[in-house]
Amino acid sequence: MAVEVRIPTILRTYTDGSKTVEAKGETLADLIDNLEADHPGLKGRLVDNGSLRRFVNIYVNDEDVRFLGGLAAELADGDSVTVLPAVAGG
């Protein structure tokens, strides 16, 4: 159940500067708990009071997890997870 997680620049202080890390999890919530074990402090930057932080976007295979069940979104082996801060377009 290995999933590749892409970490934005601003959160790489938690991953020793690594751009991508590997983690396991049946769901996004599991994955984030497992990430926290290896990279303490990261979870608090992603999750607040049991839901995704307002300005954090997480994508599973490029689809926004808020439309896939949020933290309950299911993951499969080989999925790719991307974390990005919400920024303005237009």
Add this chain to the structure above:
Amino acid sequence: MRYETFLDSVGGTPLVGLPRLSPTPDVRLWAKLEDRNPTGSVKDRAALSMIRAAEAEGRLKPGVTILEPTSGNTGISLAMAARVLGYRIVCVMPENTSPERRELLAMYGAEVVLSPAAGGSNEAVRVAQRMAHANPGWVMLYQYGNPANARAHYETTGPEILADLPTITHFVAGLGTTGTLMGAGRFLREKVPGVEVVAAEPRYGELVYGLRNIDEGFIPELYDPDVLTTRFSVGPRDAVRRVRQLLDEEGIFAGISTGAILHAALGVARKAVRAGRRADIAFIVCDGGWKYLSTGVYSGDLDDAEEALDGQLWA
């Protein structure tokens, strides 16, 4: 077709079928050619709508200065209208945008204030807000939170698409200010039971996400996730690949953001084919490719194209 003035000719754009890109006769793609607007982009709709609303409210009067943070197209639309209607305009634009956009703004007489590349449009919004504070007499139309932006699409883009494609099953557009998706998406949801509204969001290089703190993020005030069925993040490689495919297979020369939208539309089409469902998928062609020629991404190696767009606001 005849119009009293150039500004009146906004909207009423063609919807064209894409027989070569459509995967099957039952799953069809349709392109709404928004490059056929007065300044060549979908933003003419929002810009004119915001100006008209501000005039109606009495906020915008002759001699007043318009201020707007923009990555390009909205500024170009506003600058053209401002020139014709006699307003002064100041645009705040991130420095990592194509030179054509700056030239077009200057050509229409806009004053351009460049904001730092790091932070992208977030930074342009912040700079514009500071300037608005320092110049209380100026009118910031503020495309990210101005209801007249989404309303333009609720009143024109949405109804035009439905009139041309009553069998529509999916609407796909880019997510920037969110105006197109919120306006046209809301209209289509009201009229077409089960219609899916799909957002394609450009994924930029790291420089653009250069926030100091994750809590400095930005979500446009217009955004209501309940209007969307789902939302895809599309990187520059897929956007370029698709924008070339649109040109090669259907002859349509579009801007790079349209490639990102087409990528999402093709994903939706593939899913419909797999599920054995019929689909009529309408997507927005935001603008033509002219303003992006200097990026060099329309020819040559994909790796080079991807590299050329790294750190650029390509959508």
